[in-house]
Amino acid sequence: MTQVAVQNLGVSLAGRAVLRDVSLALSSGHLVALVGPNGAGKTTLLRALAGLVPSSGTILVSGEALSSLSLRERAKRFAYLPQGHIVHWPLAARDIVALGRYPHGATDPARLTQSDAEAVARAMQATDVVEFAARRATELSGGERSRVALARVLAVEAPVILADEPTSSLDPRHQLDVMKTLRKTADEGVLVIVVTHDLGLAARFADTVLVLSDGRLVSQGAACEALSEKIMAEVFRVSAYRGEYQRESVIVPWAEV
Amino acid sequence: MSIASVMATADIAARRRAGVMAALVLLVVLLLLVSLGIGAVRLSPLTVIDALVGEGSDVAQVIVREIRLPRTILGFAIGAILGLSGAALQGLLRNPLASPSLFGAPQSAALGAVLVIALGLADVRSYALPVAAIAMAFASVFVLLAIAGRNAGLLILILAGLAISSLAGAATALVMNLSKNPFIVLEITFWLLGSLEDRSFRHVMLALPFIAAGAIVLLSQRSAFRVLSLGEETAQSLGVDIGRLRLLVIIGVALGVGGAVAVTGTIGFIGLVAPHLMRPLIGHDPTRLLLPSALTGAALLLAADIAVRIIPSTSDIKVGVLTSIIGVPFFLYLIVRERRALGGGVA
Numbered sequence: 001m002t003q004v005a006v007q008n009l010g011v012s013l014a015g016r017a018v019l020r021d022v023s024l025a026l027s028s029g030h031l032v033a034l035v036g037p038n039g040a041g042k043t044t045l046l047r048a049l050a051g052l053v054p055s056s057g058t059i060l061v062s063g064e065a066l067s068s069l070s071l072r073e074r075a076k077r078f079a080y081l082p083q084g085h086i087v088h089w090p091l092a093a094r095d096i097v098a099l100g101r102y103p104h105g106a107t108d109p110a111r112l113t114q115s116d117a118e119a120v121a122r123a124m125q126a127t128d129v130v131e132f133a134a135r136r137a138t139e140l141s142g143g144e145r146s147r148v149a150l151a152r153v154l155a156v157e158a159p160v161i162l163a164d165e166p167t168s169s170l171d172p173r174h175q176l177d178v179m180k181t182l183r184k185t186a187d188e189g190v191l192v193i194v195v196t197h198d199l200g201l202a203a204r205f206a207d208t209v210l211v212l213s214d215g216r217l218v219s220q221g222a223a224c225e226a227l228s229e230k231i232m233a234e235v236f237r238v239s240a241y242r243g244e245y246q247r248e249s250v251i252v253p254w255a256e257v
Numbered sequence: 258m259s260i261a262s263v264m265a266t267a268d269i270a271a272r273r274r275a276g277v278m279a280a281l282v283l284l285v286v287l288l289l290l291v292s293l294g295i296g297a298v299r300l301s302p303l304t305v306i307d308a309l310v311g312e313g314s315d316v317a318q319v320i321v322r323e324i325r326l327p328r329t330i331l332g333f334a335i336g337a338i339l340g341l342s343g344a345a346l347q348g349l350l351r352n353p354l355a356s357p358s359l360f361g362a363p364q365s366a367a368l369g370a371v372l373v374i375a376l377g378l379a380d381v382r383s384y385a386l387p388v389a390a391i392a393m394a395f396a397s398v399f400v401l402l403a404i405a406g407r408n409a410g411l412l413i414l415i416l417a418g419l420a421i422s423s424l425a426g427a428a429t430a431l432v433m434n435l436s437k438n439p440f441i442v443l444e445i446t447f448w449l450l451g452s453l454e455d456r457s458f459r460h461v462m463l464a465l466p467f468i469a470a471g472a473i474v475l476l477s478q479r480s481a482f483r484v485l486s487l488g489e490e491t492a493q494s495l496g497v498d499i500g501r502l503r504l505l506v507i508i509g510v511a512l513g514v515g516g517a518v519a520v521t522g523t524i525g526f527i528g529l530v531a532p533h534l535m536r537p538l539i540g541h542d543p544t545r546l547l548l549p550s551a552l553t554g555a556a557l558l559l560a561a562d563i564a565v566r567i568i569p570s571t572s573d574i575k576v577g578v579l580t581s582i583i584g585v586p587f588f589l590y591l592i593v594r595e596r597r598a599l600g601g602g603v604a
Contacts, residue, residue, distance in 0.1 A: 047490075050494050051494075052490055052493055052494060071493070071496045071497070071498055072496040074494075074496070075494060075495050075496035076496075078494065079494075080490075080491065080494035082488065082490055082491055082494075086487065086488045086491075087486055087487060088351035088352075088485075088486050088487075088488065089351065089486045089541035089542065089543060090541050091483075091486055091540075091541060091542055092267075092270075092540075094266075094267060095483075095542065096486075096487070099483065099484055099486075099487060099495065100495075102480075102484050102495045102496060102497075103495055103496045107480035107483075108480070108544075109267070109483075110267055110270075110271050133266070134266040134267075136541075152487075156495075
């Protein structure tokens with residue numbers, strides 16, 4: 001089922017066209033990797049989908065126009081995980097996760113309804129953060145903080161998750177943890193869109209890879225097609241090693257071209 | 258650790274907060290009674306309660322109900338709105354050094370009121386005074402947030418606040434400079450120092466509606482401050498209308514600070530200090546800090562106003578002077594404590 005359909009999407013920031021004429025249709029249950037060089041417009045595309053920047057063109061979510069939805073309705077449909085996992089005050093991890101229920105009317109983490117509390121518990125179990133639920137954000141390591149941020153996003157239980165570089169600045173083990181959690185979430189029927197610079201992770205975990213270059217969508221499809229030798233050379237200006245390991249595809253950027 | 262034990266730790270925290278709130282309420286009630294009892298004639302708390310309910314001597318009733326009650330009500334309400342405004346601004350800007358007085362809001366409100374007095378537009382007991390003060394307070398906070406932009410660092414905020422309060426101070430000085438009537442200048446000078454002395458129910462009526470409206474506006478937005486802990490963009494993605502929130506906080510702070518300044522002059526630093534006193538007890542959750550900060554603000558101003566009546570001195574010490582004398586060193590202490598966090602921006 002098509003969950004998100006985008007037609008002729010354009011975004012201009014400070015008079016500069018950052019995204020031009022992007023059209024795509026993405027189905028629920030898919031993990032989509034959004035890749036491209038720095039400045040290609042990946043984050044802007046995520047933010048446009050979340051309704052955080054004004055855009056031209058149309059965005060349909062479950063058949064409804066994004067522009068016709070209230071902020072709260074948008075928040076229920078798109079769970080957005082920005083880069084950096086900022087928490088300005090040292091809140092308890094559990095309270096941070098509970099903020100994911102805010103779009104559903106849960107304004108006080110200490111007084112959650114049964115269904116909200118269950119959603120929070122599920123999210124915390126899926127990301128394995130239950131053991132430090134009472135710790136404050138300042139008392140968490142980088143890896144722990146990123147898992148709490150991911151739990152907050154899962155707790156929304158939205159049909160679409162938008163994650164901006166969720167694996168950046170994590171060690172390899174935590175990168176795999178995060179991608180596996182997102183993969184599992186997609187398998188449960190959620191459309192997960194992940195911005196990443198790690199083509200290896202994209203190739204291994206994503207059903208669909210979208211390649212953005214200079215604000216345009218230049219390639220999309222399964223990893224081996226979307227990240228063809230031609231695209232790797234033209235867009236990323238690198239060659240790549242391609243192989244297979246334990247029956248999963250491997251792409252490793254290798255040399256400048 | 259199981260989900261149940263997670264909930265249990267949350268319950269312990271909730272009980273602790275309830276205990277702190279109960280203690281604060283008790284403290285404020287106590288200070289209210291002392292404030293009604295202290296002055297040229299000292300009355301015991303029991304005499305005060307008798308007088309309040311219409312019993313005891315006529316003299317005591319007049320002293321308590323007509324002289325000290327307005328002053329005490331204003332002390333409570335203004336302290337509370339200053340504490341609440343400070344907590345709300347700190348929540349909005351995710352910054353522990355935000356406060357109305359550092360942003361020039363009271364100074365600007367004072368300028369509005371001084372203009373009305375000096376130009377002889379209205380007498381000091383008319384509603385023109387709070388309206389002018391609120392308008393100027395609104396303008397100052399609005400300009401400050403406009404300068405600061407969406408993700409302002411502390412440095413920009415403090416510098417912009419310094420500029421705005423200096424400008425308001427300079428404009429106030431200009432008004433006094435140009436004034437031909439020396440009595441007005443003297444009156445304005447003393448009024449600017451900030452005092453609760455000799456206030457009547459007329460003053461209460463002048464300020465209270467605006468203060469109450471400001472408090473309602475700020476409290477109506479309470480849950481958004483917690484979401485804002487995750488940054489503006491994430492808060493927006495969770496359904497918080499950031500533009501509307503900013504505007505409402507500016508309106509709430511302007512109504513409260515403007516209304517307060519119009520009847521008492523500038524009383525600074527309560528908005529900065531109150532949330533800090535509560536963080537070790539309540540935690541850092543900006544939503545949960547709002548009410549305790551309001552009560553702490555009320556307690557601070559009531560205590561300061563009691564202190565100026567007790568401290569022996571040849572002339573009256575103004576309560577605004579006292580709060581600044583205590584507040585500014587506290588601000589310096591905060592700067593030292595936050596120095597490491599500020600490192601990149603300031604040092």
